[in-house]
Amino acid sequence: xxxxxxxxxxxxxxxxxxxxxxxxxxxxxxxxxxxxxxxxxxxxxxxxxxxxxxxxxxxxxxxxxxxxxxxxxxxxxxxxxxxxxxxxxxxxxxxxxxxxxxxxxxxxxxxxxxxxxxxxxxxxxxxxxxxxxxxxxxxxxxxxxxxxxxxxxxxxxxxxxxxxxxxxxxxxxxxxxxxxxxxxxxxxxxxxxxxxxxxxxxxxxxxxxxxxxxxxxxxxxxxxxxxxxxxxxxxxxxxxxxxxxxxxxxxxxxxxxxxxxxxxxxxxxx
Amino acid sequence: xxxxxxxxxxxxxxxxxxxxxxxxxxxxxxxxxxxxxxxxxxxxxxxxxxxxxxxxxxxxxxxxxxxxxxxxxxxxxxxxxxxxxxxxxxxxxxxxxxxxxxxxxxxxxxxxxxxxxxxxxxxxxxxxxxxxxxxxxxxxxxxxxxxxxxxxxxxxxxxxxxxxxxxxxxxxxxxxxxxxxxxxxxxxxxxxxxxxxxxxxxxxxxxxxxxxxxxxxxxxxxxxxxxxxxxxxxxxxxxxxxxxxxxxxxxxxxxxxxxxxxxxxxxxxxxxxxxxxxxxxxxxxxxxxxxxxxxxxxxxxxxxxxxxxxxxxxxxxxxxx
Numbered sequence: 001x002x003x004x005x006x007x008x009x010x011x012x013x014x015x016x017x018x019x020x021x022x023x024x025x026x027x028x029x030x031x032x033x034x035x036x037x038x039x040x041x042x043x044x045x046x047x048x049x050x051x052x053x054x055x056x057x058x059x060x061x062x063x064x065x066x067x068x069x070x071x072x073x074x075x076x077x078x079x080x081x082x083x084x085x086x087x088x089x090x091x092x093x094x095x096x097x098x099x100x101x102x103x104x105x106x107x108x109x110x111x112x113x114x115x116x117x118x119x120x121x122x123x124x125x126x127x128x129x130x131x132x133x134x135x136x137x138x139x140x141x142x143x144x145x146x147x148x149x150x151x152x153x154x155x156x157x158x159x160x161x162x163x164x165x166x167x168x169x170x171x172x173x174x175x176x177x178x179x180x181x182x183x184x185x186x187x188x189x190x191x192x193x194x195x196x197x198x199x200x201x202x203x204x205x206x207x208x209x210x211x212x213x214x215x216x217x218x219x220x221x222x223x224x225x226x227x228x229x230x231x232x233x234x235x236x237x238x239x240x241x242x243x244x245x246x247x248x249x250x251x252x253x254x255x256x257x258x259x260x261x262x263x264x265x266x267x268x269x270x
Numbered sequence: 271x272x273x274x275x276x277x278x279x280x281x282x283x284x285x286x287x288x289x290x291x292x293x294x295x296x297x298x299x300x301x302x303x304x305x306x307x308x309x310x311x312x313x314x315x316x317x318x319x320x321x322x323x324x325x326x327x328x329x330x331x332x333x334x335x336x337x338x339x340x341x342x343x344x345x346x347x348x349x350x351x352x353x354x355x356x357x358x359x360x361x362x363x364x365x366x367x368x369x370x371x372x373x374x375x376x377x378x379x380x381x382x383x384x385x386x387x388x389x390x391x392x393x394x395x396x397x398x399x400x401x402x403x404x405x406x407x408x409x410x411x412x413x414x415x416x417x418x419x420x421x422x423x424x425x426x427x428x429x430x431x432x433x434x435x436x437x438x439x440x441x442x443x444x445x446x447x448x449x450x451x452x453x454x455x456x457x458x459x460x461x462x463x464x465x466x467x468x469x470x471x472x473x474x475x476x477x478x479x480x481x482x483x484x485x486x487x488x489x490x491x492x493x494x495x496x497x498x499x500x501x502x503x504x505x506x507x508x509x510x511x512x513x514x515x516x517x518x519x520x521x522x523x524x525x526x527x528x529x530x531x532x533x534x535x536x537x538x539x540x541x542x543x544x545x546x547x548x549x550x551x552x553x554x555x556x557x558x559x560x561x562x563x564x565x566x567x568x569x570x571x572x573x574x575x576x577x578x579x580x581x582x583x584x585x586x587x588x589x590x591x
Binding site for chain 2: 054073074075078084086090091092093094095099103104105106108117118119120
């Protein structure tokens with residue numbers, strides 16, 4: 001059996017009286033696109049935040065390449081090779097693309113200028129950014145314009161390129177197509193494929209079932225703070241997956257069975 | 271697709287300092303036409319002397335505003351720093367007295383920054399409170415007495431040297447040097463990029479791995495140190511330690527920052543813009559004075575300029591959204 005790249009066992013996270021994670025498990029296999037789906041409040045975001053160091057779970061464990069890890073903050077997760085593309089919090093709007101690509105990991109000029117005067121090597125950062133963008137076939141007019149002058153899809157492209165450039169283990173994307181139009185969504189999905197083809201596993205959080213079915217190798221269904229199913233898109237219909245997500249159906253022995261007759265009928269499954 | 275860099279004219283047009291610079295040039299041209307004394311080296315040296323204290327305070331203010339904060343206490347901190355330097359210099363080595371004054375100012379900055387981050391108080395409120403605290407401390411510590419008879423070390427920056435037939439104060443040179451230093455730090459170092467990122471969005475900055483609390487506290491402390499330098503400039507310009515000094519300088523420093531094209535919402539602006547903003551105020555006051563316009567009209571025009579500058583900032587933000 002292959003060791004999952006990223007794994008979680010029994011994660012619990014409480015906010016006051018609200019239990020956001022209630023013993024959640026998680027497995028990401030090498031080279032796959034894993035979609036994480038779930039209703040609002042199912043704990044998707046909390047799960048992802050725990051995996052990427054943005055929050056610390058109250059209990060449970062996280063394993064990277066089979067080894068137990070603890071991330072005190074997002075920087076530690078990034079240092080471990082887990083990069084995250086956040087929904088719309090990804091980039092600093094007034095800064096240019098190259099600066100954003102290297103934010104928090106700036107390159108300094110060699111020699112005295114860099115060591116003593118801490119001078120940034122803007123030229124090299126721009127050149128390397130251009131390489132990363134080209135490798136993912138993201139076309140941009142200029143790397144020195146502020147990110148706020150780009151379209152939504154281009155911004156997302158910058159955020160993805162940055163994540164891919166630094167990720168050595170995992171790229172996590174939170175609703176990367178949520179704010180985008182049809183054409184731009186298609187471009188981002190292509191981008192995710194190219195990332196996978198480079199051998200990096202991708203965790204994709206999405207509400208968009210057609211996108212999930214188009215691109216995911218496996219689907220992790222989150223419900224009421226825990227994982228209720230892991231399925232392959234080919235084995236189930238979209239309606240069934242929605243039913244599992246909302247609790248109308250359960251998965252037993254790889255088959256979906258009706259758990260709540262009324263709810264299942266209401267969405268046209270019986 | 272090929273990656274082309276933005277052309278130079280385009281960059282100049284999109285920099286937030288283009289408008290203020292144009293305003294400064296136009297103002298200078300206007301006053302040159304209306305007053306024969308305006309366009310002289312001596313007069314420009316005077317303008318820089320008049321703006322150097324507020325200009326230096328405004329450097330610290332720029333740093334804080336770039337992070338998305340604001341500092342109402344800088345004038346008061348400067349006044350306290352000046353009193354500390356002046357009083358201590360009467361009883362100990364002047365250089366140590368200066369160092370103590372700088373340290374005290376940095377310490378107030380540290381307290382401001384710590385309250386703003388660790389307890390998440392709004393910078394406006396923290397520095398408003400600090401304004402009153404430090405103002406009171408200044409009067410208690412000085413017993414409302416102006417400190418006179420200062421040693422040369424404390425007034426050295428007020429002395430002049432010849433530069434191409436014009437008398438220039440050492441303080442003016444120090445002020446310009448400080449602006450250049452911070453332009454470099456903000457524009458060419460990772461620290462500077464982080465300050466902008468923080469002002470854009472603290473959450474973005476945090477998620478990129480920038481230690482935002484530490485950065486913020488550092489910025490406030492550094493700003494405090496700069497206020498300390500402003501205190502030394504103030505003492506050397508007036509030749510005394512004055513507990514009444516700097517009472518409107520907090521707002522004047524904000525005026526300079528805003529006139530220089532820096533956004534009050536944080537994340538956008540240049541420290542060289544602040545120099546231009548300070549010079550705009552200085553040039554208007556000086557030019558109107560030369561034309562014989564009563565000083566209350568100078569204040570009126572400064573107010574209109576500020577509102578104009580903020581309007582331009584708002585409109586340009588709306589366009590890019």
